[in-house]
Amino acid sequence: DAGVIQSPRHEVTEMGQEVTLRCKPISGHNSLFWYRQTMMRGLELLIYFNNNVPIDDSGMPEDRFSAKMPNASFSTLKIQPSEPRDSAVYFCASRENTEAFFGQGTRLTVV
């Protein structure tokens, strides 16, 4: 398996634009997580899914953020409209049992 695949690796966008981050989890994993890494908060959980169902989205900072998991092999994290303070590295991770495997991350820069 190629591991968790995220795209794009880097995204630079202008303030106010819509941004969509994509994730393909490891096949067979039933949990998927979206994290955001910042200097102040480290790895901050935004939302997680079990069996494609959102379980806890309390970490989503605002209504501008939304996430979907239409099937077991794909998830998106959307920010609309984007703001400069959204600039960070966003990680997707998937898990079968206790240990989560991470993708390479998407570095988002909003100018």
Next chain:
Amino acid sequence: DQQVKQNSPSLSVQEGRISILNCDYTNSMFDYFLWYKKYPAEGPTFPISISSIKDKNEDGRFTVFLNKSAKHLSLHIVPSQPGDSAVYFCAANFGNEKLTFGTGTRLTIIP
């Protein structure tokens, strides 16, 4: 509310010596703990984990200690090598719930 805390943002250790990374948690329901290692521009990977039914887990140069009464976790790396330089995140979960991370400790091994 930070349920997993890493109070040292950085640590420098001489090559060959022991590195000790510390982590405290507040939720007594946590039953599984992991240490993740993160290099720049890569996703976190995990060198070692421990279940709450154990107090020690050793894997080569890495040993994790768990003190449940103190709600304290530590990672020992001995001997430390330059390739160990990275950001280390402590993580905890219970059941099939979300994985909660600390803010990370940047370890620098000095040759």
